Amino acid sequence: MDIIQYFQNQKLLTESNLQELSKTIHRKIYSKKEIILPIDNNSKQIYFIEKGIARVFYAKKEKDVTLYFLIENKFGLPIDSIFFNQICKFGIEALTETSVVKIAYEHWENIVRQNPALQNFSQQLMILYIKNATDRIYNIKFQTPKERYDTLLSEFPGIFLQVPLGHIASYLGITQETLSRLRAKK
Amino acid sequence: MDIIQYFQNQKLLTESNLQELSKTIHRKIYSKKEIILPIDNNSKQIYFIEKGIARVFYAKKEKDVTLYFLIENKFGLPIDSIFFNQICKFGIEALTETSVVKIAYEHWENIVRQNPALQNFSQQLMILYIKNATDRIYNIKFQTPKERYDTLLSEFPGIFLQVPLGHIASYLGITQETLSRLRAKK
DNA sequence: GCATTTTTTTGATTTCAATCAAAAATAAAT
DNA sequence: ATTTATTTTTGATTGAAATCAAAAAAATGC
Numbered sequence: 001m002d003i004i005q006y007f008q009n010q011k012l013l014t015e016s017n018l019q020e021l022s023k024t025i026h027r028k029i030y031s032k033k034e035i036i037l038p039i040d041n042n043s044k045q046i047y048f049i050e051k052g053i054a055r056v057f058y059a060k061k062e063k064d065v066t067l068y069f070l071i072e073n074k075f076g077l078p079i080d081s082i083f084f085n086q087i088c089k090f091g092i093e094a095l096t097e098t099s100v101v102k103i104a105y106e107h108w109e110n111i112v113r114q115n116p117a118l119q120n121f122s123q124q125l126m127i128l129y130i131k132n133a134t135d136r137i138y139n140i141k142f143q144t145p146k147e148r149y150d151t152l153l154s155e156f157p158g159i160f161l162q163v164p165l166g167h168i169a170s171y172l173g174i175t176q177e178t179l180s181r182l183r184a185k186k
Numbered sequence: 187m188d189i190i191q192y193f194q195n196q197k198l199l200t201e202s203n204l205q206e207l208s209k210t211i212h213r214k215i216y217s218k219k220e221i222i223l224p225i226d227n228n229s230k231q232i233y234f235i236e237k238g239i240a241r242v243f244y245a246k247k248e249k250d251v252t253l254y255f256l257i258e259n260k261f262g263l264p265i266d267s268i269f270f271n272q273i274c275k276f277g278i279e280a281l282t283e284t285s286v287v288k289i290a291y292e293h294w295e296n297i298v299r300q301n302p303a304l305q306n307f308s309q310q311l312m313i314l315y316i317k318n319a320t321d322r323i324y325n326i327k328f329q330t331p332k333e334r335y336d337t338l339l340s341e342f343p344g345i346f347l348q349v350p351l352g353h354i355a356s357y358l359g360i361t362q363e364t365l366s367r368l369r370a371k372k
Numbered sequence: 373g374c375a376t377t378t379t380t381t382t383g384a385t386t387t388c389a390a391t392c393a394a395a396a397a398t399a400a401a402t
Numbered sequence: 403a404t405t406t407a408t409t410t411t412t413g414a415t416t417g418a419a420a421t422c423a424a425a426a427a428a429a430t431g432c
Contacts, residue, residue: 060328067323079320083313089324126312127269133319134265137253138275140326141359142246145419165380173327178419180381331389351410364389366411 001073003027003048003101012117024107030054030094037078039091045102047076052098053162055171058089066171068132069095069156069163075125077105095163140173146182148172187259189213189234189287198303210293216240216280223264225277231288233262238284239348241357244275252357254318255281255342255349261311263291281349326359332368334358 004022007013013021027050030036037043039058049070056068056076067090070076078088082105094100112118139148149172152159159168169179190208193199199207213236216222223229225244235256242254242262253276256262264274268291280286298304325334335358338345345354355365 058324058328063328065327067327079313079316084317090320123309123312126309126316127265129316130265130312130319131270133316133323134276136323137319137326138244140323141251141253142244142249164378175420176380177382177421181419184381350408361390362410363391363412367389370411 001050003050006048006050006073010121012121013111013115017111017115017118020107020111021103024103026102028100028102030098030100032094032096034094034098036092036094036098036100037076039089040087041078041091042081042085042087043078044082044105045078046082046105046108047092048101048103049074049076050099050101052094052096053159054092054094054098054100055163055167056090056092057167057170058091064170066167068136069159069171071156077129095167145172145174145178149179149182187236189236192234192236192259196307198307199297199301203297203301203304206293206297207289210289212288214286214288216284216286218280218282220280220284222278222280222284222286223262225275226273227264227277228267228271228273229264230268230291231264232268232291232294233278234287234289235260235262236285236287238280238282239345240278240280240284240286241349241353242276242278243353243356244277250356252353254322255345255357257342263315281353331358331360331364335365335368 001009003025004018007018007021030052036054037047047070049072051072054070054076055066056070057064057066059065070092076092078090080086080088112122139151143151152168152171165179166176169176172179174182187195189211190204193204193207216238222240223233233256235258237258240256240262241252242256243250243252245251256278262278264276266272266274298308325337329337338354338357351365352362355362358365360368
């Protein structure tokens with residue numbers, strides 16, 4: 001969804017906020033396999049997925065691992081770079097044709113400052129971020145690959161139609177071969 | 187450190203804030219192995235460790251896994267319960283004699299609302315929470331048990347003197363036997 | 373439509389850590 | 403100090419998934 005539309009639906013931004021936002025955003029359409037944000041970046045931008053599917057990943061030696069999938073209307077933030085001015089290890093890659101809106105965090109912060117309702121939205125976003133991360137840790141530590149597979153499927157039905165098996169396997173923490181076998185039985 | 191002292195050092199709270207805080211906190215000393223917060227709770231409290239070491243854990247079937255260690259001056263929040271009113275799976279157990287201050291999130295929120303500087307502190311706390319969680323995911327997904335062991339050691343030197351091996355092993359994602367062997371060589 | 377590349381599946385083998393079991397070392401209790 | 407309980411180490415075995423290798427299937431390009 002168009003980001004302006006998204007915020008209009010949320011009813012959080014004033015007309016003047018929306019106009020300011022419109023001026024500061026950068027929209028770009030990425031084609032399949034294009035890198036939206038390279039690994040080891042130092043980006044101070046917020047990434048909003050208007051359309052498509054992307055993955056947050058890191059590649060160490062030969063090991064390329066997908067950490068999250070990003071879908072429509074989700075925000076991606078390089079936390080390390082924005083808040084700690086450190087190299088952020090994680091990159092973002094488009095898995096389908098993907099429309100991405102980038103907002104400099106600085107501008108976003110300005111708009112948030114002006115708008116108390118948005119402060120709350122911004123805080124909720126943070127909380128959701130924490131929830132996702134802690135859920136993920138539970139998922140990794142306590143669920144079997146099969147359970148993780150089922151969880152993923154319920155969160156993103158139809159993901160297998162759009163994402164290569166290898167990425168899903170690395171997300172689940174198993175090899176592509178093992179996932180293929182897992183999927184085969186029943 | 188005494189929580190009032192802690193906030194005085196941070197220079198974030200006014201004298202009236204401090205007085206209000208003093209009235210709403212509950213301090214309790216837990217002895218070794220006592221449960222500070224049981225698993226599958228629905229607690230709306232913030233937990234501040236004034237002194238001692240505790241662990242955030244979850245136990246599923248026979249598998250008791252330590253997810254984090256909490257040390258002096260750290261906050262623990264049952265995110266699921268506070269922000270989503272859901273059962274929070276994770277419990278907290280004292281590993282040494284531990285002084286814990288509990289603050290009802292509601293009261294904390296009130297104080298934060300009154301104090302813009304504290305809003306910022308509160309946001310920083312959230313950001314740090316996210317950073318810790320994402321660092322942990324990197325740690326689990328990309329580091330070997332040996333590397334995780336070294337990371338833990340640099341974060342908490344001397345932890346082995348105070349925490350049973352089994353908890354450290356489950357934190358690292360290996361069995362106690364494997365950790366013992368790992369530690370043996372060199 | 374056919375050729376080429378990419379992705380997925382299937383098969384055989386290996387490996388590393390879990391499990392099972394017990395001894396040794398350390399800590400706690402009386 | 404001696405017993406009892408707890409924690410850590412060491413040893414042998416097992417098993418589940420990784421790796422290695424190649425075939426089959428699907429997608430892409432010309």
